[in-house]
Amino acid sequence: MVTAIAWRQMVAHFPNLKGINGQHQQTIQIKQSLSAPRLRFWLANDYGDQPLPVQDMTVTNADSETMTVTVNHQSSFQVPARGRRWSDWLSLPIQAGTWLTITLVSPEVNPQTLAQSFDQTLIRVIGRNQPYFYGPVAIEIERAEPVKSLLFFGDSLTNQGYYSAAFSQKLMTAAPDQWGLTNGGISGNRLLRPGNSTSVWSPSFGLAGLNRLPTLLSEQSVDWLIFMEGLNDLLHPGNGSPQTELPTAAAIIDGIKQVQTLAATRSLRLTLATITPFKTGVIGEKPAWTPAKEQIRQTVNTYLRSLPNTVDFDQLIATADQRLADAFDCGDHIHFSAAGGELVAQFLAAQLAID
Numbered sequence: 001m002v003t004a005i006a007w008r009q010m011v012a013h014f015p016n017l018k019g020i021n022g023q024h025q026q027t028i029q030i031k032q033s034l035s036a037p038r039l040r041f042w043l044a045n046d047y048g049d050q051p052l053p054v055q056d057m058t059v060t061n062a063d064s065e066t067m068t069v070t071v072n073h074q075s076s077f078q079v080p081a082r083g084r085r086w087s088d089w090l091s092l093p094i095q096a097g098t099w100l101t102i103t104l105v106s107p108e109v110n111p112q113t114l115a116q117s118f119d120q121t122l123i124r125v126i127g128r129n130q131p132y133f134y135g136p137v138a139i140e141i142e143r144a145e146p147v148k149s150l151l152f153f154g155d156s157l158t159n160q161g162y163y164s165a166a167f168s169q170k171l172m173t174a175a176p177d178q179w180g181l182t183n184g185g186i187s188g189n190r191l192l193r194p195g196n197s198t199s200v201w202s203p204s205f206g207l208a209g210l211n212r213l214p215t216l217l218s219e220q221s222v223d224w225l226i227f228m229e230g231l232n233d234l235l236h237p238g239n240g241s242p243q244t245e246l247p248t249a250a251a252i253i254d255g256i257k258q259v260q261t262l263a264a265t266r267s268l269r270l271t272l273a274t275i276t277p278f279k280t281g282v283i284g285e286k287p288a289w290t291p292a293k294e295q296i297r298q299t300v301n302t303y304l305r306s307l308p309n310t311v312d313f314d315q316l317i318a319t320a321d322q323r324l325a326d327a328f329d330c331g332d333h334i335h336f337s338a339a340g341g342e343l344v345a346q347f348l349a350a351q352l353a354i355d
Contacts, residue, residue, distance in 0.1 A: 189208075
């Protein structure tokens with residue numbers, strides 16, 4: 001028997017969000033990429049100053065079989081302050097391509113350790129007009145058949161789920177019941193520096209990607225890493241973060257080289273992506289683009305294009321004057337729309353010969 005992470009989503013610190021669990025109950029649905037007879041959940045309270053109380057948690061599979069999730073055989077339990085906890089193993093069969101429904105009851109109104117997904121094709125937050133959820137952040141399965149693991153790593157372009165979920169769906173179709181999926185994106189995340197901004201969202205920007213990635217790889221097995229980060233290293237300086245934090249192109253390239261070394265050391269398949277355009281983008285009512293930032297982006301992308309394992313998203317989505325083309329733009333001239341994410345995923349699948 002083998003154990004593997006079938007699904008995982010990153011969490012971040014959101015002290016600015018209040019009343020997320022005002023109804024004391026949360027229901028999420030997660031589409032499964034792997035089949036297995038047994039599973040368990042990883043529950044997160046990384047940023048809570050107090051234990052997270054869970055009064056009840058249930059999971060329902062596609063056959064409408066419902067089981068109570070327990071910890072140490074108790075249906076009511078706590079996730080420790082600034083910690084995590086695995087549930088007990090459940091003998092509940094799940095099938096690749098079907099949905100798991102997870103309902104959690106907690107008196108905590110303001111959980112600060114939250115995951116998010118704007119995409120609704122792999123993760124659904126039911127009955128809540130916000131993309132945030134708390135509690136379960138990973139599913140581990142146990143089964144006889146081998147499993148491979150894909151990690152998407154990056155910032156909000158990855159975290160929002162539009163391109164990563166669309167590509168995951170294509171992979172699930174081309175290679176069914178083979179890949180566990182981890183979305184390692186954190187909105188606002190930078191490659192070289194931790195969050196440091198006057199924005200109310202700053203606590204959620206997380207540690208520098210170069211610090212996050214080794215930790216993530218130490219926590220789970222990964223076979224394939226799709227890496228796209230560096231955009232916020234350009235966006236944030238002068239727009240909430242000190243202008244002095246604007247890195248040189250050489251510094252970003254050195255960071256990418258560290259990722260290459262880390263992947264090689266761990267014998268991972270590595271796919272890199274160019275830094276996407278952001279001209280006319282605005283952060284905090286202030287233009288985020290400058291000619292100096294654009295020159296850095298172009299220099300870094302020239303380096304990335306020299307590598308055989310780079311997929312050139314910039315070539316696909318940039319207009320002649322280096323803006324995010326309308327077909328990909330959600331409206332803020334920085335992030336993908338759902339339709340744009342689908343187009344990016346189609347391009348990625350074609351480049352990687354994923355049928």
